[in-house]
Amino acid sequence: MRDYVITVNSTVDLPKEWLQERNVPVIPLHYTIDGQTYPDMEGLTSKEFFDKLREGKMSVTSQVNPEEAKEALEPIIKEGKDVLHLGFSSGLSGTCNSMQIAAAELSEAYPEAKVIAIDTLCACLGEGLLLYKALQLREAGKTIDETAQWVEENKLHVCHNVTVDDLNHLHRGGRVSKATAVVGTMVKIKPIIHMDNDGTLQVVGKERGRKKSLNHIVDMAAEQSRGWENDIIMITHGDCVDEAEYVASLVREKMGVDNILINNIGTVIGSHTGPGVVAVFNMGNKR
Numbered sequence: 182m183r184d185y186v187i188t189v190n191s192t193v194d195l196p197k198e199w200l201q202e203r204n205v206p207v208i209p210l211h212y213t214i215d216g217q218t219y220p221d222m223e224g225l226t227s228k229e230f231f232d233k234l235r236e237g238k239m240s241v242t243s244q245v246n247p248e249e250a251k252e253a254l255e256p257i258i259k260e261g262k263d264v265l266h267l268g269f270s271s272g273l274s275g276t277c278n279s280m281q282i283a284a285a286e287l288s289e290a291y292p293e294a295k296v297i298a299i300d301t302l303c304a305c306l307g308e309g310l311l312l313y314k315a316l317q318l319r320e321a322g323k324t325i326d327e328t329a330q331w332v333e334e335n336k337l338h339v340c341h342n343v344t345v346d347d348l349n350h351l352h353r354g355g356r357v358s359k360a361t362a363v364v365g366t367m368v369k370i371k372p373i374i375h376m377d378n379d380g381t382l383q384v385v386g387k388e389r390g391r392k393k394s395l396n397h398i399v400d401m402a403a404e405q406s407r408g409w410e411n412d413i414i415m416i417t418h419g420d421c422v423d424e425a426e427y428v429a430s431l432v433r434e435k436m437g438v439d440n441i442l443i444n445n446i447g448t449v450i451g452s453h454t455g456p457g458v459v460a461v462f463n464m465g466n467k468r
Contacts, residue, residue: 185263191221240452250283272380302380306415341376346457405465
């Protein structure tokens, strides 16, 4: 049986050190701000990036193209290894399509190799949670096909519960109307967002006030996870670590999980959420 490597896109939003320790290759998307283009997770620090957004600067993102995808995966195959790629949701980017085109071309060029590119229908630490589980399966001796099958069967059980601090960023991304953004911002309405089964973000509720919205996303996660053994909960934030820590304390209290990974949201996804986003990711019955 050939060894296999699990690869991801930079939108997995896990700490670079975490990924490096586990030898996970990352294929980056890019962002452009102030006339400079950088790979996701590179260039500006999280603080620098979000401060620019707070100043009103715009960040424009770009997807991975098929040639970039092929260039990233081919060296792994040339080492005699198979590839399982966990791709950024097709509902948010064309990146996954590029990865799948590259996988098909490489499978044809190297018929002895197995190259599988999965549309996770997840984003951010939702992708990260799937990667965490896939790495556990590989460590337990599961084959590439067995791991891929588990991912396909369980990807819609990865729950994304999100709140943002500023509706205007969602408006720029086409998620809410301008009127909703203006009025909601004036009266301090905080939207509650989740990832649907098509891998797109949907506003599913609202709270008046920040603390209520943070409580709400944890309540959603706790309800979804009933009957599931979550050995880890992941929390992301847009340069608001104190609020992420507050959410973590609620997770410990309401979900009984102590193993919690907290990380800043990446520059590509953060371009669309803006600073102040907080999200909880867990395995659950349904999204």
